[in-house]
Amino acid sequence: MPLDVIMPALGMAQDTGLIVAWHKAQGDPVAKGDVLFEVETDKATMEVEAQGAGFLTDVSAEAGAEVPVGNVIARISDSAESSAPAPQASAAPAPSSDDLPEGKTVIMPTLGMAQDTGLLVSWHKAPGDAVATDDVLFEVETDKSTVEVAAGADGYLAAVLAEAGEEVPVGQTIAIISAEAPANPISRSAASGAAPVAPAATKAEAPPAPAAEPKTPAPAKPAPAPSADGRILISPKARRLAREQGLDLSRLVDAGHPQPFHVKDLEVLKSLPAQTPQAAAQAACRLTAEIETSGFAEFASWAAQTAKLTDTDALLAGLCAASLGHPAVVAVESFGETRCYAASARLGASKASEDAPQIRLRDLRFTPITSVQVGGEEIPTLTLARRGNGLTITLEYTNGHLGAAEAIALLSNFAGRIEDPLRHLL
Known part of the structure; x- marks a missing residue:
């Protein structure tokens, strides 16, 4: 079955993309991952890869053409012969005015041709907030990177249609920016009712440009230097896989x-020669935070009465995932028992899991122990212990788990959420 090749959306304010050059010609064989063409927006030029193997057919836009986002510009077919004419991307119905305010729709962007969904890591603005075009509106994570996405318009955040921690299909509307301040801003999850997919741009395609020499690709940028604070620069997916595999x-x-x-690069890591015991040793690190009062008990009581969430370990796992900034498998140790949860920032979304944990949360609030220094943990470990009317929170990790900046951010975020759990809901 032919696979459509579409003009991707590389940014929130992008309606069209300029085809700079094709790397494959009509009828050429292609393999999954081969660069098909280069597309230019007002901010970047990007190489677009094939999503499957076959033959490039039905090329409907030449180099130099500016094509609306979502339009089909070619196909990958089982043979080199052209198939039926490639259909143009159809527009989905616009949001009903009875449900959502009027304004500019904000979609889950396409950051790669093989990307079907994006993980909404966090919102940088709250419903009702004023936003400017260049303000960071939210962060989205794919299998390759975490990207800050700008608002793309001036106005007010009138509707938020997806929550942090949710996987949202590419092209789905996740927010609306209105020209005037909303009287009753909307906030809901994507699961409560999928927002429509943003339509492709309706303006006429520009006629093919006169024959011109393709633009010379920009020279490759040098790899960024290692972080000065010791942080290891790595994609979120690779970091998770490394933790799961103990790399x-x-x-x-x-x-x-x-x-x-x-x-x-994890395959490169696996191929490195085995280390001697001395070389394999990692530095054990320890950070401690103290809070005068804890709001967690009141938060747990409220969650049980209002949302029927009676599993306090699951609530702690959710706070931990929210502090990490991405979903994670959290092992919660309390009363001599360990339970693992697939946890995310969304309240009530933490579910029991049998997967290997990526972080441990040791709850010693109801024991006589007031401080810990175990060291040598195989995964980062947060420990809660009593301190008068407050708590001591200790993070133990090795330099192979986290960089210094990541560890400080994790402990600070978690301590703040334990002290004031309402931060978990914002």
């Missing part, structure tokens, strides 16, 4: 492998 990322750093690391 020591610092070995890639010591070997001089260029950062940032991606999933393919």
Whole structure:
């Protein structure tokens, strides 16, 4: 069955993309991952890869053409012969005015041709907030990177249609920016009712440009230098896989492998010669935070009465995932028992899991123990212990788990959420 090749959306304010050059010609064989063409927006030029194997057919836009986002510009077919004419991307119905305010729709952007969904990591603005075109509106994570996405318009955030921690299909509307301040801003999850997919631009395609020499691709940028604070630069997916497989990322750093690391670099790591016990040793690190009062007990009581969420371990796992900034498998140790949760920032979304944990939360609030220094943990470990009317929160990790900046951010975020759990709902 032919696979449509569409003009991707590379940014929130993008209606069209300029085809700079084709890397494959009509009828050429292509493999999955081959660069098909280059597309230019007002901010960047990007190489677009094939999503499947076959033959490039039905090319309907030449180099130099400016094509609306979502339009089909070619196909990948089973044979080199052209198939039926490629259909143009159809427009989905616009949001009903009875449900949503009028304004500019904000969609889940396409950051790669093989991307079907994006993980909404966090919102930087709250419903009703004023926003400017260049303000960071939210962060989205794909299998390759975490990207800050700008609002793309001036106005007010009138509707938020997806929550942090949710996987949202590419092209789905996740927010609306209105020209006037909303009287009753809307906030809901994507699961409560999928927002429509933003329509492709309706303006006429520009006629093909006169024959011109393709633009010379910009020279490759040098790899970024390692972080000065010791943080290892790596894609979120690769970091998760490394933790699940027990891989020591610092070995890639010591070997001089260029950062940032991606999933393919984990194979390089696995191929490195075995370490001696002395070389394998990692520095045990420890950070401590103290809070005068804890609002968690009141928060747990409220969650049980209002939302019927009676599993306090699941609530703690959710606070931990929210502090990390992305979903994670959290092991919660309390009363001599360990339970694992697939946790996210969304309240009530933490579910029991049998997967290997990526972080441990040790709850010692109801024991006589007031401080810990265990060291040598195989995964980052947060420990809660009593301190008068407040709590001591300790983070133990190795330099292979987290960089210094990541550890400080994790502990600060978690301590703030334990002190005032309402932060979890914002």
